[in-house]
Amino acid sequence: MDDMELRAEADAILAELVGDPGGRARLREDQWQAVAALVRDRRRALVVQRTGWGKSAVYFVATALLRRRGSGPTVIVSPLLALMRNQVEAAARAGIRARTINSANPEEWDTIHEEVERGETDVLLVSPERLNAVDFREHVLPKLAATTGLLVVDEAHCISDWGHDFRPDYRRLRAMLAELAPGVPVLATTATANARVTADVAEQLGTGAGEALVLRGPLERESLRLGVVRLPDAPRRLAWLAEHLDELPGSGIVYALTVAAAEEATAFLRQRGFRVASYTGRTENADRLQAETDLLENRVKALVATSALGMGFDKPDLGFVVHLGSPSSPIAYYQQVGRAGRGVEHADVLLLPGKEDEAIWRYFAETAFPPEAQVRQTLAALADAGRPLSAPALEALVDLRRTRLETMLKVLDVDGAVKRVKGGWISTGEQWVYDAERYARVARQRAAEQQAMRDYVGTDRCRMEFLRRQLDDDDAVPCGRCDNCAGPWADASVSEQTLTAAVRELDRPGVEIEPRRMWPTGMPALGIDLKGRIPAGEQCATGRALGRLSDIGWGNRLRPLLAENAPDGPVPDDVLRAAVAVLADWARSPGGWAAAGPDTPARPVGVVAVPSSTRPELVGSLAQGIAAVGRLPFLGSLTYTAPGGPHTTRRSNSAQRLRALSGALTVSGELAGALAADPGPVLLVDDCTDSGWTLAVAARLLRRAGSTQVLPLVLAAAG
Incomplete structure (x- = not known):
């Protein structure tokens, strides 16, 4: 078959894939070049092209052509569960039988393996984490490597530790590449790789310039209009979003940097009457599916998402992307905004940077x-x-x-x-x-990316050109559309009414703190006789915090107060008032001690403080202030058995944290006497909880000393 016949067959498959009954769809010349390299020449190809270029069309068309010529199934390695679902549906339109193996469908794995072995599957989409699962690596992967007709590495920048989304599981691909039969073509694709990452991916995948076709195209996105709206604080950013969301075209995505911020924004927008859904790492799989479907069918104005949505969503008519806070990398930012405007002439992209952004960058x-x-x-x-x-x-x-x-x-x-x-x-x-x-170079590169993101916010030059140059696009020129090229196009105004509502929402303190219920694995090996479930009679109750350090409401106010270098001092009046408000809401909540009912717990009989070696005045004044307002006796503090308290690395794991706490806290005789005299519930007050083990150990001691229930109240939860 000559090239003309092969291309005609490829174009016919494309028409089926995109649902074009008239058969007018045609592969562009660069897409055809990639398909021909895979099917005609059986080469390896690395494709670095902008989002919306049509990378999936290349590998689905190549799959159909190869299968018709007797090749084995295509294996696509992709980290994108949402995109997997989109692609399975798209493949079906062209008569391509696609199945997927990922964390969301373990009950189907055996059936899918059997279908692949019987030749009933044309495309198998696999998450990179499967590559390193023992059973898959030892039993399934060798068979796949021996029978695969085409290997596709989607989002190939993840293989590079220079990339913004490095995933170690991707490196397992090197073993699969080595085991492929001679002449099996390989396609690596990504939309977000600068020249350095491109070279690194090419080297690691064995697709060096001497043996592979490298297709790197311009990264201009003519449909995107970029802008930055600078607002002084989180309430104004939230209020701006509520007032201007309806002005943005179609439906879209609002990105937040943390789960807490995404949930706060979702709650506020719903209060203001918007149909929005939250999409984060905490979202259950069934809820994710529903949220994706609702956005695809325009039943919601926006998904308020973290990077959990990231690369993995394919909606050609997505009309806007707004970021509440700056990602730490302009490459990551380009990738996320690239979800918009793929199938429409105009899409709006706005960045609303926040003062808390850099603290969140440092955390991650x-x-x-x-x-x-x-x-x-x-x-x-x-x-x-x-x-x-x-x-x-x-x-x-x-x-x-x-x-x-x-x-x-x-x-x-x-x-x-x-x-x-x-x-x-x-x-x-x-x-x-x-x-x-190498690790130092990567750390320096991360720092350079953060500086580039600061520069993007502050630049007075073309924003699209800036992003393209960050991706080493030699063809980058001013776009003529962004707020720097064409003048500001996003109104930064916010009404007092909406701002007041946003302030009220973000000022509302109170989040639940789930107690620890199981001891960490391996404690007996450390000489500590704790294992299995914590007895119910030694657990603390579900507690309360003013907020999470990762949220944009109380988190922004608590981070400076609890920073490592912050001076100790009395609890600020507004923080104490907020703690009292949380306590009052807790008392009136279902199951609270002020609620009526036979199962209502008794009112606390006193307040106990967790000792602090770094902020003793803050914690002490907080506990005593709560006691005074609540007209409860302050029973005192637990004590450390050694000066300075337990020493652990910041953010240490559960076993090490518990090891440091074991035997480090004790109940003084005076406190034990008070608990024995009036053995009711007590409020346990601390400044911050991270792992939850300080509260768990303190509660165990207090309950063993006679307290019937321990109710933790802290200023901040670290998660």
């Missing part, structure tokens, strides 16, 4: 690769164990939080130092070198 930056000492400690623990250790078991031996520990283990696995097996992780005994220079 703490997930960088751990120092060498902690890595060596982990390797030594695995070597000494002589058996597989799970991540929870390792937490008792290494002071790293679960997410950071698991990410580190995945990197070590790819580097060959550890291996994931049934039951956990083992050491391979292979020599491993800590690449300090």
Whole structure:
């Protein structure tokens, strides 16, 4: 078959894929170039093209052509659950049978594996996390590598630790690439890679310039109109959104930097009469599906989302993207705003930066690769164990939080130092070198990206050109549409009425704090006889905090007060009033001690403070102030058994935090006597809760001393 016949067949498949009964759809020349490289030449290709260029059309058309010529199924590795669902539906239109294996459908995995083996599946979409699952890696992956007709690596920038969304699981692809049969084509795609990331991805995927086609196109998005609206505080940003959301075209996405901020914005917009839905890492899968469907069908004005929505949403007529707060990378920002305007002539993109943005950047930056000492400690623990250790078991031996520990283990696995097996992780005994220079370079790059984001907010030059140059687009020129090219187009005004409502919403204090109910795994190995479920008679109750440090309401007010370098001092009057308001709402809530009913707990008999080595005056004045307003006796504080209190690394894991607290707190004789004399519920007051273990240990001691219930009240929850 010559090129003309092959292209005609490819165009016919495209017409089916896009639902064009007239058959007028045609692959563009650059898309055809990629398809021909895969199908005719069986080459490897790296495609770096803007969002909406049509990367999925390339691999679906190539799949259909290859399958007709006897090739095995296409395997698409993608981190995007939402996009997977979109693509399964799109493939069906062209008669392509697609299935997906990811965390949302474990009950279907066995059936899907059987369908692939019987040749009934044309496309298998796999999440990168599956590549490192023991059963999949050992039993399914070798079969896939032997039978795959086309391997597609979607969002390939995730393989690069220079990229803004590095995922260690992606590096497992190198093993699959090595096992592919000769002549199996490979397609790597991304819309968000600068020249450095492109080179890194090409090298790691074995798609170097000498053997692969690299298609890198201009990143102009002619439909997008970019702008920045600077407002002095969070209430004004929320009020602006409520007043101007209806002015934005169609339906769209409002991005927030944290889950708490997304939930706050959703609640306020609903109060103002908008149909919006929250979409975050906390959103249940069924609710995510419903939210995606509602936005696709324009039943909501917007999804208020964190980066959990990120790359994984395909709605060609998305009319706007608004950011409540700046992402830490202009590349990440370009990727997120690229969801808009793919199938419409005009879409609005607005950034509303906040004072809290950089504090949030610093918080997430703490997930960088751990120092060498902690890595060596982990390797030594695995070597000494002589058996597989799970991540929870390792937490008792290494002071790293679960997410950071698991990410580190995945990197070590790819580097060959550890291996994931049934039951956990083992050491391979292979020599491993800590690449300090590489990690330092990545850290410097992150800092440079943050500075670039500051520069984007402050630039008086074209915003689209700025973003394109961050992605090393040599063709970048002024767009003529953004607020710097064409003049400000977004009105920054906010009415007093809406601002008052936003202030009232963000000033409303009070979030629940769930108690710890299970002891961490591995405590007996540390010589601490705590395991399994915490007895009900030793648990604390569900508590309250004024707010979360990650929210845009009370979080913005509490962060300076609780910062590591903040001076100690009496609790501010407005903070004490807010704590009293939370206490009053708690008392009147269902199950509160002021509510009527046979199961209503008794009123607290007193207030107890958690001792603080860093903010004793703040915590003490807070506890005594609550006691005075509530006309309750202040029973005193728990005491530390050693000067300075327990010493733990900031944000340490549960096992290490509990280890430091074990035996560190005690109930004084005076406090024990007060509890014995009047053994009712007590309010337990502290400044901040992070892991929840200080409250859990303190509650256990107080309940053993005679308290019938412990009710935690803190200023801030760290999560």
